[in-house]
Amino acid sequence: MKDMSVRSDFPIMDRLIHDKPLTYLDSAATSQKPAVVIDALADFYRNNNANVHRGIYTLSEESTLAYETARVKVANFINAGSEEQIIFTRNTTESLNLIAYAWGRDNIKEGDEILITPMEHHSNMIPWMLLCKEIGCKLKYISINEDGTLDLSNLDELISENTKIVSLTHMSNVLGTINPIKQIIEKANKAGALSVIDGAQGAPHLPVDVIDLDVDLYAFSAHKMLGPTGVGVLYGKEKILSAMSPFLGGGEMIDEVYEDRFTTKEAPWKFEAGTPNFADVAAFGVAIDYLDDIGMDNVRQHEIDITQYALDQVRKIDRDITVFGPKNLDIRGGVLAFDFPGVHPHDVAQMMDWDGVQIRAGHHCAQPLMRRLGVSATARASFYIYNNQEDVDRFIDSLKKGGEFFGDASR
Numbered sequence: 284m285k286d287m288s289v290r291s292d293f294p295i296m297d298r299l300i301h302d303k304p305l306t307y308l309d310s311a312a313t314s315q316k317p318a319v320v321i322d323a324l325a326d327f328y329r330n331n332n333a334n335v336h337r338g339i340y341t342l343s344e345e346s347t348l349a350y351e352t353a354r355v356k357v358a359n360f361i362n363a364g365s366e367e368q369i370i371f372t373r374n375t376t377e378s379l380n381l382i383a384y385a386w387g388r389d390n391i392k393e394g395d396e397i398l399i400t401p402m403e404h405h406s407n408m409i410p411w412m413l414l415c416k417e418i419g420c421k422l423k424y425i426s427i428n429e430d431g432t433l434d435l436s437n438l439d440e441l442i443s444e445n446t447k448i449v450s451l452t453h454m455s456n457v458l459g460t461i462n463p464i465k466q467i468i469e470k471a472n473k474a475g476a477l478s479v480i481d482g483a484q485g486a487p488h489l490p491v492d493v494i495d496l497d498v499d500l501y502a503f504s505a506h507k508m509l510g511p512t513g514v515g516v517l518y519g520k521e522k523i524l525s526a527m528s529p530f531l532g533g534g535e536m537i538d539e540v541y542e543d544r545f546t547t548k549e550a551p552w553k554f555e556a557g558t559p560n561f562a563d564v565a566a567f568g569v570a571i572d573y574l575d576d577i578g579m580d581n582v583r584q585h586e587i588d589i590t591q592y593a594l595d596q597v598r599k600i601d602r603d604i605t606v607f608g609p610k611n612l613d614i615r616g617g618v619l620a621f622d623f624p625g626v627h628p629h630d631v632a633q634m635m636d637w638d639g640v641q642i643r644a645g646h647h648c649a650q651p652l653m654r655r656l657g658v659s660a661t662a663r664a665s666f667y668i669y670n671n672q673e674d675v676d677r678f679i680d681s682l683k684k685g686g687e688f689f690g691d692a693s694r
């Protein structure tokens with residue numbers, strides 16, 4: 284496996300956990316940050332900090348430039364036609380809620396249908412459930428196959444004239460499944476439904492081209508792609524954003540205000556009420572530069588290599604470990620959720636922590652999927668650019684040690 288040689292860019296990798304080297308395998312939850320991003324954030328507060336947009340003075344102009352330049356970088360990163368199609372939010376969850384509230388309330392009526400999948404993160408379920416509870420629309424599901432892929436055999440029946448939104452994840456945070464979103468978006472668009480992609484696991488790990496995808500709206504989070512916490516993105520087609528009502532009201536999003544009425548700015552600023560998270564957005568711009576320098580094709584290739592290696596090593600362990608999700612790396616990302624027979628995932632994670640191996644255990648905000656898989660929780664290792672073969676080896680050694688520790692009880 285080719286090493287990406289970027290590990291030394293990440294200061295946290297020097298940490299010891301219980302006197303063992305840090306093996307960070309929870310990037311699907313949040314990624315670590317390279318020094319350039321950490322330094323950019325500190326540098327911004329040291330040298331540039333001032334509120335954006337309203338100031339006619341140097342510091343505010345610099346701050347505004349950093350904020351708006353990051354918007355351009357994000358637009359280029361996903362090949363959006365214009366930076367005005369990039370809305371900054373707090374996270375993917377807020378981006379998806381924005382759509383449900385702003386577009387949903389204006390366009391969904393009783394009896395309409397919203398089509399999602401059982402492998403969605405709660406963030407791409409609850410906003411639609413809330414909308415349906417309020418309006419009386421109906422949530423429908425594309426089924427999943429045994430191997431963790433979507434069953435698209437009846438997609439033409441599922442997407443009908445009643446379907447107003449089709450919303451699904453680019454890549455599952457549990458199964459690792461990379462969904463054939465282009466094909467599904469095409470069907471949604473043809474039926475006149477709004478196509479929405481939860482790109483929380485897509486944008487950090489896969490090359491994304493929103494023009495090629497022809498997607499209406501695409502949401503993701505900076506913190507999962509080397510950027511700071513507290514920054515989300517919502518990309519939208521220009522005609523959709525300009526017709527969409529504002530989400531939150533207040534400063535920044537208005538044009539003129541009278542005692543009895545107001546007018547709004549154009550998108551994207553119409554959707555950015557209040558002081559935005561400009562310092563973190565500026566640092567996010569640096570994270571985008573960093574990923575651009577590596578190249579998203581290389582990020583993807585590295586994850587294919589490391590995931591293949593990890594899958595091969597797990598299979599060699601003399602236990603009936605179930606790894607969820609597709610086997611084919613063409614349609615699988617760097618997520619490895621598994622069941623260790625007889626041992627609760629929390630115990631697996633805790634045991635690995637003693638070895639410095641940081642994995643997640645739980646329902647991964649995907650309870651309906653857990654039920655389909657017939658488990659209440661899973662353990663999950665997930666990979667990113669800074670992980671190398673040694674990390675996988677430490678993960679496997681720890682897993683084997685755990686097998687011995689739990690002994691026959693785990694059989």
Ligand SMILES: Cc1ncc(COP(=O)(O)O)c(C=O)c1O
Binds near residue numbers: 377404452455481
């Ligand atoms: C597929 C998916 N969607 C949405 C989210 C929510 O992201 P955030 O918590 O940044 O809003 C996550 C986070 O793990 C995710 O994996």
